[in-house]
Amino acid sequence: xxxxxxxxxxxVLGGTGKEGKGLAYRWAKAGYRVLIGSRSxxxxxxxxxxxxxxxxxxxxxxxxxxxxxxxxxEIIVLTVPYAGHRETLEDVKDALKGKLxxxxxxxxxxxxxxxxxxxxxxxxxxxxREILGEDVEVVAAFQNISHELLLDEEEIECDVLxxxxxxxxxxxxxxxxxxxxxxxxxxxxxENSVVVEGLTSVLIYINKQYGSTYAGIKITGAQHQ
Amino acid sequence: xxxxxxxxxxxVLGGTGKEGKGLAYRWAKAGYRVLIGSRSxxxxxxxxxxxxxxxxxxxxxxxxxxxxxxxxxEIIVLTVPYAGHRETLEDVKDALKGKLxxxxxxxxxxxxxxxxxxxxxxxxxxxxREILGEDVEVVAAFQNISHELLLDEEEIECDVLxxxxxxxxxxxxxxxxxxxxxxxxxxxxxENSVVVEGLTSVLIYINKQYGSTYAGIKITGAQHQ
Numbered sequence: 001x002x003x004x005x006x007x008x009x010x011x012v013l014g015g016t017g018k019e020g021k022g023l024a025y026r027w028a029k030a031g032y033r034v035l036i037g038s039r040s041x042x043x044x045x046x047x048x049x050x051x052x053x054x055x056x057x058x059x060x061x062x063x064x065x066x067x068x069x070x071x072x073x074e075i076i077v078l079t080v081p082y083a084g085h086r087e088t089l090e091d092v093k094d095a096l097k098g099k100l101x102x103x104x105x106x107x108x109x110x111x112x113x114x115x116x117x118x119x120x121x122x123x124x125x126x127x128x129r130e131i132l133g134e135d136v137e138v139v140a141a142f143q144n145i146s147h148e149l150l151l152d153e154e155e156i157e158c159d160v161l162x163x164x165x166x167x168x169x170x171x172x173x174x175x176x177x178x179x180x181x182x183x184x185x186x187x188x189x190x191e192n193s194v195v196v197e198g199l200t201s202v203l204i205y206i207n208k209q210y211g212s213t214y215a216g217i218k219i220t221g222a223q224h225q
Numbered sequence: 226x227x228x229x230x231x232x233x234x235x236x237v238l239g240g241t242g243k244e245g246k247g248l249a250y251r252w253a254k255a256g257y258r259v260l261i262g263s264r265s266x267x268x269x270x271x272x273x274x275x276x277x278x279x280x281x282x283x284x285x286x287x288x289x290x291x292x293x294x295x296x297x298x299e300i301i302v303l304t305v306p307y308a309g310h311r312e313t314l315e316d317v318k319d320a321l322k323g324k325l326x327x328x329x330x331x332x333x334x335x336x337x338x339x340x341x342x343x344x345x346x347x348x349x350x351x352x353x354r355e356i357l358g359e360d361v362e363v364v365a366a367f368q369n370i371s372h373e374l375l376l377d378e379e380e381i382e383c384d385v386l387x388x389x390x391x392x393x394x395x396x397x398x399x400x401x402x403x404x405x406x407x408x409x410x411x412x413x414x415x416e417n418s419v420v421v422e423g424l425t426s427v428l429i430y431i432n433k434q435y436g437s438t439y440a441g442i443k444i445t446g447a448q449h450q
Contacts, residue, residue, distance in 0.1 A: 116417045157445040161427065188430035192341045195423035202386065202420050205413035212447035220382040222437035 010176070011073035013037040013066045013088060014080030016047040019104060022150025023077065023142065024061060025051050026180035033060040037069030044069075054151065070095035075176070077102040078128070082109075085124055089131045097135045100169055102176070103128045103193075104142045106200040114205035116198040125193035129165065139164030139173045140193040143200050145182070146214045158216025161187035161196045185219050235401070236298035238262040238291045238313060239305030241272040244329060247375025248302065248367065249286060250276050251405035258285040262294030269294075279376070295320035300401070302327040303353075307334075310349055314356045322360045325394055327401070328353045328418075329367045331425040339430035341423040350418035354390065364389030364398045365418040368425050370407070371439045383441025386412035386421045410444050 010027055012020045015036035028034045028051060036051070038044035044063030051061045070076050070092040076099060080088050085105050105124040109117040121127035125140035132138060141162045149156050160177045162184050164170045170186050177184030187196065199217065206215040235252055237245045240261035253259045253276060261276070263269035269288030276286045295301050295317040301324060305313050310330050330349040334342040346352035350365035357363060366387045374381050385402045387409050389395045395411045402409030412421065424442065431440040 115414050116419055118419075163427075185431055186434050187427045188434075189340050192423065192427050192430065194341055194343075195420050195427050198417065198420035198423070202388075202412045202417050205417065206410055206444060206447050209411050209413075210447045210450060215447040216445045218443045218445050219431060220441045220443050222431050222435045222440040225435060 008075065009033040009035060009073040011035040011037050011066075011069035011076045013069060013076060013078045013092065014084065015063075015069075016043045017079055017081075017147075018151070019142075019145075019147035020077075020079035021047055021051060022147040023079065023104070023180060024048075025054055026150055027176065028052075028059040028061045029055055030179040032179065034062070035069040035073055036061060036063040037066035038063070039066060041065045041068075067092055067095060073099070075100045075102065075172070077104060079104045081105075082107045082124060085127070086131065089128055093132060096132055100137050100139065100172055101128065101132060102142075102173055103138060103140045106143045106197050108201065108204075114201050114208060116201045118194055118198065122191065123194040123197050125163065125190055125197070129190060137165050137169035138190060139169050140190065140196060141173050141177065141184070143197050144203060144216060146216070149214065150180070156182060156216070157218065158182075158214070159219050160184040161192075161199075161219075163187045163190055163192040163196060165190050183224075185222075233300065234258040234260060234298040236260045236262050236291075236294035236301045238294060238301060238303045238317065239309065240288075240294075241268045242304055242306075243376070244367075244372035245302075245304035246272055246276060247372040248304065248329070248405060249273075250279055251375055252401065253277075253284045253286045254280055255404035257404065259287070260294040260298055261286060261288040262291035263288070264291060266290045266293075292317050292320060298324070300325045300327065300397070302329060304329045306330075307332045307349060310352070311356065314353055318357060321357055325362050325364065325397055326353065326357060327367075327398055328363060328365045331368045331422050333426065339426050339433060341426045343419055343423065347416065348419040348422050350388065350415055350422070354415060362390050362394035363415060364394050365415065365421060366398050366402065366409070368422050369428060369441060371441070374439065375405070381407060381441070382443065383407075383439075384444050385409040386417075386424075386444075388412045388415055388417040388421060390415050408449075410447075
């Protein structure tokens, strides 16, 4: 249970995918109220009940549409494939004003997903910032985590690099990283998100090249104070 | 002594800086013939003699101009600050045809060196490729290593991500990484160099933020076969 976080509601848009479900599970377990959003509220309700079954004891996970989830939450997390990034953001844009938006999107371009190919804005997170405008704090995080592991309770040997539009917003997301049982690092301004998003392609390449499944990164030589 | 590498000559252009000197020292120690290049041959000769003093036993380190060093080497490594990147490449371009070029350059833009700011080509390495053309294999590596440590014989807790224009060229550079006493990873095509160059800004940011000096990264969840 995270201190003082009981009242906070996190919407996980595209939360019916593995990535979203894994994060929703970890945050619900930590005591957050979690809303699973999807284009189809039926799918979202199904995903929410799957997560509740995995959790012991009381927890709050509710499935609904992306828009309703965004409207009812203080923190909105986007975990859709890149193909649905812009459309989903345009759909929920009005509900995000004054809130904290967390982009988990990696702009992979199939079939060459192991080659870094960023959008014109510089990265998916910078594209989100262009779409959402100045009223929304945009933070990018969790792009390098193999989300299958989040549901498995396994020790995850991959740090989370957090970039975003303000230090305060990054600090809030670092709390969410910790609540999910992961180690996070403030990795600087939103312009640095290209490194973290692109790193996913590098890790996919390393997995192919070295026959691994969950290549990740750890920061060395620095410590949390 | 690296097997069969005795005949290979490595030119380290801009080799009078800390980065270049550190790499030159490690490679000379491993048995490579090393040419230190600089705009001033006097400075290069001085740097070469400093390196020879650090080495025990026989070693081959010679100082000369950047152009002469490039002409006489099979592998050319560039370790100048970004401000001198294009000019140095233009100066030595003709001497690089058919050879292997290794770019260590990080396109930092002072004073905001902790913010990723890539050149129009996408990265310094991709800019090098544009300048040098198709006749030269371009590999980017060593951008995240604190080069002071190379001269100090300290254990370096930072892996080297190697990106480049061909798998064969990356494999050759991975041999140089190992010869320098470091752990390297084939990190894919030259387009992925943006991640590794940009990671330097992220590590600088982490150093500032967490009070560390030598933040680095380690790849987890994968193994060399």
